Amino acid sequence: xxxxxxxxxxxxxxxxxxxxxxxxxxxxxxxxxxxxxxxxxxxxxxxxxxxxxxxxxxxxxxxxxxxxxxxxxxxxxxxxxxxxxxxxxxxxxxxxxxxxxxxxxxxxxxxxxxxxxxxxxxxxxxxxxxxxxxxxxxxxxxxxxxxxxxxxxxxxxxxxxxxxxxxxxxxxxxxxxxxxxxxxxxxxxxxxxxxxxxxxxxxxxxxxxxxxxxxxxxxxxxxxxxxxxxxxxxx
Numbered sequence: 001x002x003x004x005x006x007x008x009x010x011x012x013x014x015x016x017x018x019x020x021x022x023x024x025x026x027x028x029x030x031x032x033x034x035x036x037x038x039x040x041x042x043x044x045x046x047x048x049x050x051x052x053x054x055x056x057x058x059x060x061x062x063x064x065x066x067x068x069x070x071x072x073x074x075x076x077x078x079x080x081x082x083x084x085x086x087x088x089x090x091x092x093x094x095x096x097x098x099x100x101x102x103x104x105x106x107x108x109x110x111x112x113x114x115x116x117x118x119x120x121x122x123x124x125x126x127x128x129x130x131x132x133x134x135x136x137x138x139x140x141x142x143x144x145x146x147x148x149x150x151x152x153x154x155x156x157x158x159x160x161x162x163x164x165x166x167x168x169x170x171x172x173x174x175x176x177x178x179x180x181x182x183x184x185x186x187x188x189x190x191x192x193x194x195x196x197x198x199x200x201x202x203x204x205x206x207x208x209x210x211x212x213x214x215x216x217x218x219x220x221x222x223x224x225x226x227x228x229x230x231x232x233x234x235x
Contacts, residue, residue: 002029003061004156004187005050005080010058012049018211019045022058025206025216027156027189032182034198034219035191036233037208043191044085046208047160051075051082063155079107081154085161085191087145091134095125098133098144102151110153111184118147121177139170146177156187163197175200195233207232 005027012020020042027033035043049056052072060068067075076082090098099115106112119126122143128136133144142162149157159178163171171194178201182188192198198205198219205222207215209232215222222229 001031003027004029004063005189006059006061007046007050008059008061010046010049010056010060012045012054012056014045014054020049020056020211023208023211023213025213027187028204029187030182030185031203032178032188032190032201033204033206034202035189035206035208036193036195036198037191038193038233041208042211043208044160045211047082047084047158047189047191050158051080076152077104079110079153079155081149081152081157083142083145083149083157083159083162085164087138087141089133089141089144089148091132093133094130095133095136095144096129098148099151102148104152107153107155110155111186113150113153115147115151118150121150121180122147122173124173137167137170139166139174142166142170142174143177150181154186156189157181159188159190161191161193163192163194171197172200195229 003026008024010020010023023046035046037043048054050060052070052075058068062078062080099118124140125143125147162174175197178188202219205219206213214232215228
């Protein structure tokens with residue numbers, strides 16, 4: 001199975017602090033890979049390094065092409081969709097207007113997204129099309145951010161902590177939506193602290209601790225190694 005995203009020897013710093021140290025993993029086509037780790041393990045930094053929001057060294061290949069030195073806007077245009085942890089919706093724009101901001105032309109081999117298709121994926125949004133983004137709950141804003149990113153018709157979707165700070169019933173809806181996106185043919189990389197949420201969606205898991213990879217394999221492999229799981233994920 002083809003690797004949609006391949007990260008090899010990724011290093012990143014914030015000033016003098018060496019945050020990522022030789023991080024390597026891959027996301028295979030049509031799968032959900034979850035990047036697991038405690039707070040401060042380097043998950044969000046890995047995402048920002050992949051899309052070029054911070055200075056990085058190492059190899060990042062998307063669809064077989066090296067993007068490690070490319071600017072963020074070019075990476076986004078190539079079909080890599082990124083949903084940041086802090087959502088960054090336009091609070092004064094309506095749901096409909098936020099979705100339109102993300103619209104890009106159709107992309108070969110990628111699912112084509114329309115507002116109606118996104119409303120079918122997230123029925124909560126369908127009921128508030130004309131509501132301002134700032135008047136929505138955290139979970140609803142998370143759905144809107146994902147919807148806006150999907151309007152760019154990505155081939156691979158990166159979701160940074162999608163279950164963070166949202167109600168349990170919304171977490172279940174989010175897991176269902178991620179599996180539906182996988183069924184659409186999307187490849188998905190999720191960063192997550194919540195092992196329960198990971199179990200609902202993941203094919204493969206990568207554990208980060210102090211900026212380095214401590215485990216990479218299938219979720220079944222991880223479940224078969226409770227010592228590894230408890231060492232790096234137990235609270």
